[in-house]
């Protein structure tokens with residue numbers, strides 16, 4: 432695999448009972464690029480993201496992140512599932528930002544950011560706090576470090592969640608509709624932070640309905656429907672001159 | 688509406704009302720209820736003062752060494768049995784939700800067995816274990832006579848602690864279930880292992896739900912230790928009985944024991960409030976939003 436491909440997914444397939452949520456989904460994301468995934472509700476976007484960081488176990492297919500096969504070890508002609516510990520180790524390199532923030536409510540903003548570096552990476556507390564404060568300042572929340580999540584607005588909570596993901600110094604950050612749970616006036620403060628993060632060279636896969644963000648920030652856009660990739664390509668092409676009629680229809684509907 | 692009513696002078700008269708004195712409505716029901724309660728209380732106090740109670744015995748034995756020793760034993764037993772109960776409760780609850788069918792079924796079986804049989808009966812079985820197992824240990828390695836090991840203290844501690852673990856496991860399980868699935872996912876995403884996730888993220892949040900019922904169980908255990916008097920463990924009720932068998936002041940000594948139970952339970956209630964406040968940090972209180 433070439434050095435500049437960070438994420439490679441081949442034929443990822445996943446069923447819930449009889450329902451096929453993902454059907455041979457493939458994807459390729461280069462290091463430092465932003466890939467947006469768009470598509471109607473229930474098309475499998477979240478499920479695909481969750482397969483990448485092993486929150487969901489796929490039935491078939493393979494995903495590599497940073498040249499490492501996710502979740503399995505090859506032994507001859509078999510792929511053996513990794514142990515809990517090894518899966519945790521793989522997950523450290525992949526951040527995730529959720530639609531509903533999922534901050535730890537019993538920890539303050541700065542403690543949320545420090546938790547991973549201290550507990551998982553084994554950093555000393557003083558160093559972790561210093562870095563966490565710097566990250567909070569970077570997302571514009573230097574003055575909220577000692578607030579609990581319940582004392583922050585949705586936009587502020589999501590920015591803390593982004594800082595928490597950055598704190599692990601990951602190779603890749605996954606965003607699952609990071610602005611869908613926000614009041615309209617709070618959307619831009621989160622998108623601005625993401626834009627900034629993209630400009631700093633972080634590789635990102637972003638599931639979003641914010642086509643403006645996709646057009647301005649994304650390198651590639653992938654349109655999914657019914658568990659399949661319908662169309663993928665450079666952002667400008669997919670969003671302005673889609674090849675598939677279904678993509679065009681979806682984009683028109685979102686704009687309406 | 689007639690024109691006369693809206694003329695300036697009558698309007699002024701109408702708004703005069705704004706300066707009248709406001710009289711709150713009378714809560715007649717409350718007054719009556721308070722009166723009845725006071726009457727009953729007075730009757731009760733009178734009954735106790737004219738009854739055949741020698742109050743001097745109560746005050747004499749309140750701080751008697753035997754009673755205080757019993758109190759200490761009651762407290763030690765409460766702590767020991769509750770410690771066993773909580774450790775077992777946490778372990779069994781985690782086994783139950785682990786997704787491992789073998790562990791899960793062991794947990795269900797434990798709950799069924801030790802929640803099903805009365806605590807008193809379990810105490811008696813532990814205490815009389817020597818009848819079926821004269822010796823305990825691993826043959827060849829180490830062995831001892833059961834009667835030497837199964838003292839009243841050990842039997843009561845095991846009996847109370849193990850049956851308590853069954854109840855506490857259900858409290859812990861409901862605490863674990865109360866934590867949002869998103870919290871588990873966020874913890875996994877930052878690369879936490881299963882144990883670290885439980886210890887750092889899930890249990891601290893579950894505590895908020897668990898503290899009130901566990902506090903309840905600690906208080907219940909203070910009183911449940913009195914069962915151990917049956918197998919000759921010298922807790923406070925047992926020692927009070929020993930005294931009244933000798934001096935026949937039954938009720939006086941029962942009042943002495945009641946007094947100490949109430950003191951202990953009151954102190955525990957205050958401690959529980961403190962703990963609740965600690966684990967409630969970061970969450971808006973219900974009271975504030977009501």
Ligand SMILES: Nc1ncnc2c1ncn2[C@@H]1O[C@H](COP(=O)(O)OP(=O)(O)OP(=O)(O)O)[C@@H](O)[C@H]1O
Pocket residue numbers: 447452470471472473474475476477478479
């Ligand atoms: N744990 C699950 N059990 C059963 N079905 C599931 C589960 N998770 C997802 N699904 C189903 O899989 C399909 C894809 O779900 P997914 O959440 O990936 O869609 P999505 O594209 O993210 O949609 P949305 O835009 O609404 O978030 C849906 O039909 C959903 O009902």
Ligand SMILES: [Mg+2]
Pocket residue numbers: 476477478607608
């Ligand atoms: Mg989704």
